[in-house]
Amino acid sequence: MTSNTGKSITSMQYIFIISGIQVSVSILSLPRDLADAAGTDGWIAIPIGYILSVAAGFIIVKVMQNAPEDTIFDLLSRLMGAWAGKCFALLLGVYFLSFMYDSLNRAILITKDWLLPNTQPYLLMILLLVPTYIVAKHGPQILGRYSEFVFFLSIWIPFIYLFTLENAHGLHLLPLFKEGVLPVLSAVPAMLYPSLGMVTTFILYPHLKNKEKAPINLLISNSLTMLIYLYITIICFVYFSPDEITLYNEPIVSILKSIEFRFIERIEVPFIAFYLFIFSLAWIPSAYIAAFCISWISGKKDVALPLQIFCIVITVSSFFFLPTFNQNDRLGLWIGWLGISIEYVFPLCLLVYIILNKHFQQRTAL
Amino acid sequence: MIEPSDNLLLNQSETISSNLAEIIPHINNLFSDTSDLVIRKLTIKQTGEKAILVYLDGLSDKTAINRDVMRPLQFEAGSGEPGDELIMTVSQIVPVTSWAQIEIALLQGSSVLFVSGRSEAYVLDTQGWPQRAIEDPQLETSLKGAHQGFLETGGQNIAMIRRYIPNRELKMKRVIVGRRGQTVVTILYLADVTDPNLVSTLELRIQKLDVDVILNTGELSELIEDHPFSLFPQFVTTERPDTAASQIMQGRCVVIVDRSPSVLVAPVTFMSFFQNIDDYSTRWSIATFLRLLRIFAFFVATFLPAFYIAVVSYHFEIIPMKLLLTLGESRGQVPFPPFVEAIFMEITLEMLREAGVRLPAPVGQTVGIVGGIVIGQAIVQAGLISNVMVIVVAFTAICSFILPNYDMVAAVRLIRFILMILASLFGFVGLVVGLMTMIAHLISLKSLGMPYGSPLAPVRFVDWKDTFIRVPLWLMKKRPTSTKPIQEMRQGNNRLKEDDL
Amino acid sequence: MNVRLLFTLLIICISLTGCSDEITLENAATPLAHGIDLDEHNKFRFYNTVPLFSKTTKKKSQENSGTAYSLRQSKAQQDAFSPGSIQGRNYQVLLIGKRLLQYEDWFPMLDVLFRDARNTVMDRVIAVDSPLSDVFDLNSKDQPMLPILLRGMVETKSKISETYSTTTQELHRQFHEKGITPYIAEVEIVEKKIKLKGSALLNERGKYEVSFGAQETVMLNILQKKAKPGLSLSYRIPDKPNKGPFATDMLSFSAEKIKTKVITSFQNGRFQFDFHIKMTIGLSEHLFPYDVARDAKKLEKQAAALMQAQIENVIKKLQKHQIDPIGLGLYARAFHYKEYKKVKDHWGKAVADATFHVKVDLTIGAMGPVK
Structure with a gap:
């Protein structure tokens, strides 16, 4: 299936693809979601969610080690028959397509809200789909390069946030576990949606240059994601009062409004525009993977055609209808549940199945 | 080697006859209406054979013909045996039998000697066409580097590179391109360094060409580049032998096109367009500073006018209050929207630049005066353009002058206009989407199959030593990995120890 | 190729539609x-x-x-x-x-x-x-x-x-x-x-x-830990004589280093806040003759007492109006969450009930180029 050697992705690219999908859009509301559930203790949920997602990541890699040269679909077809592979390809395709649509939608809503309130959304959709198409049609290798490049391009962003510490109040974080452990645990589900994305491993695994390093890479990328989340969340928590943070939809953008430089006021304006780069780390890989799933079902290798169809359908549909913030939130919730079942539950079941299968086969061989 | 096709050359495979009486009409037939063709009949003293010498006037070195061919043939008496090797003092004598070869040889300036009774003719190396002296390169001047630029003669150019790399691993592949032009294209590379795949890809691409003539390196590069629709140059062309030699040492191929004073370097990366041979002869700290300056200048030259448009027409909230008042006052009297203002000034700038390039130097100064005083000053006083816009345009122009490579500057000019349009339509969002598309395009570009964005995308940290910064030379022990060289190390330890000092 | 054509069409389409958000500065x-x-x-x-x-x-x-x-x-x-x-x-x-x-x-x-x-x-x-x-x-x-x-x-x-x-x-x-x-x-x-x-x-x-006023605001800033070096204070030292119409008992100094420590406790059903302010000051004027080199301690004590009185006065005013610009609620929440939770909806009253202790320590770090 994936015999096109040389089209491989390095460890660093793999790390950044995963982290990119995880961080991109979901970071915007994460501090608020955590504060909603557990007040200023919400940040404690981040490491807990981290442990869960690392575990899920290891399971995914473990599954893929059973088919190092194939995608998950080939593996499924081998194990359970062609229909299983196709079904799962369809499911994964739908999942990533909605993931892509959700993040594109969110990016457009935010751009409209903060920068261009009167611009037609379909224009923005067209604009954003142009680079998407260019990157996604070239496949995993260029995808990896893009994620990597954007990460290095955005390395200055965390430093900008340091300027907000001027008005920070460390006292906001105390006391720890103010309402006990329960609220913290209730904040953990808020961490699940922002951790989604590891399932890309199912598709990218055959392209990896160092397959034996995949678990380490997953660990690194999850840690990177966690560090970013922790950093941003704590910055927001010490800046905003615990009583007011839940009033902001995108606290991590609102916080930037308070930064002033001599040469530029309102740093959040160029920042939101630049943030499109980071958002694109979610929808560009998902666009590729969704296109790959569809082309796999139809037995073709070329992803350009499904991509073109996606782009055209999404553009045309955005001409008539684009979900609002509330609808987008609901879509996000729905994707979150779908994601949990695909990224956490399904790999576990599959791994158990594979192990049992092997076990029985050995027995029958005996 | 591409054989010339039938319709262009008659009787190409026909061999020559040994009878001079048949040969002369044949030549006259072949070169009808060719007034610069000279046919000189003579008798060879050594053997007493009749002979004719044919050459094209002006393409051949007449002194050499007189001194090294006519004189020995007519005055030297050898053993007197017919069929002996003839006494001539030219450096290279090639016996040929087919008319096709003779024709090419004649057209390239060699002279051909037919001897009665022999069924082969002799191509004598007496080429000598009009040639200029070696001069300083025009486009790529250098402060500290050599002051030799390439010439219009391929052989000389090869020689100039060989002077820098006297090594037998410096190999060449010779390809002749063009049905009519018969241009000699030579690929130079270091056999034990350069990836053989690169050489074969390049050779194959050149061999496949079926064109009339290649007059210039630029034509060749357009015909063989990976992405002809891209705005970005995918090969470096240079007119400096030292640059070419340095590129060969880094594991790249250099393509010399005969008759063109610039050579082509492949494969290259985006960052090679920011390097300059002077970087390596100045102190590394200064070279690093200049590198960073160029990269900054690239961004300014690409984005500044678009940024101005975006800020003034969409995002004036980011302007600090005092600047806002100044800017507002200067914009307040301009009757055009910012986009029209910017496009007008940018096009004026492009015109001034183009005028300056084409005009002879004494007239060229007038352009500067007209541009500087009339357009720069009067336009602001007349209230047609805001003075901030003039500053923006001037700064953009200066930044684009810093970039060392002409092709890249040309790309920047076009991209600037695209971004200006995007910025005028969508403000910062348009700008960012433009940048995003540019990056997406850059990272998917390839130069001779090698990633164009390296070492930035894919990230190759080892190559960063010569990208944004130029580390001291003794730290650059390896050749850049972007060319996948066979031999990676290029030098040993050159750092002087304390005791050595 | 058809994709390129599509892109071109789209771009033309976009440029024709334009963007309705444009509003130029002028x-x-x-x-x-x-x-x-x-x-x-x-x-x-x-x-x-x-x-x-x-x-x-x-x-x-x-x-x-x-x-x-x-x-x-x-x-x-x-x-x-x-x-x-x-x-x-x-x-x-x-x-x-x-x-x-x-x-x-x-x-x-x-x-x-x-x-x-x-x-x-x-x-x-x-x-x-x-x-x-x-x-x-x-x-x-x-x-x-x-x-x-x-x-x-x-x-x-x-x-x-x-x-x-x-x-x-x-x-x-x-x-x-x-x-x-x-x-x-x-x-x-x-x-x-x-x-x-x-x-x-x-x-x-x-x-x-x-x-x-200005000086009271400075005090409040010190209590809020917001005061930065450079602030300037003036006091009339009580035991110094006035000569004629001139207030020759004036002492002015600027702060070089300010450290405010707040200790929060909860005792007998009310909050207690202890402020300990340590300042290194540089004298900027004293209109009375004084040998700072020898008697620095005394002057430090006098000024500290005046400052402490002013701060206590400021706190009294705050308590009287049941307001808390210092943000003491943050301390209370951080260190006595349970008690704070009970009173957080009328925190102003809790502040009015609270007891305060203020201690000011001044150290003269510089006396200027003249003695």
């Missing part, structure tokens, strides 16, 4: 200062001043005002006066009239500043102890432009802790945070000139409570 009217107040009939009134980008007019700005229900609702009215369309993106200062501050719960009136993402929230909030119309009419051509003047005034003085440069964003925090009450800068008009008064302290619902 077509927009960007008020740099705006104000809200009540008129004599207790009707909501807005004020703004818009810079005019024209070389032909002598006056560089235009002042508008009108009666309306709310800020955004008044936009049409504001636009009606202006050659451009009013954009709230460059506000530098927000002036709030004292009349309006007599009422509680006016903060929601500012909602548009937060809800419209394009509005700035970094405008400095200033209370005005004069009719707001007077302030805006003052914007005459022989004074610096009102926004520049006010912004500069607040910015530089808040650096030496004599007032507050509270932004709207910060005000949002102060209103929503239960453990703190709002504080903003205050100006008044004296002889047709704007004069900085100090700071105005509001209660948790935004009603004006009390004003602090």
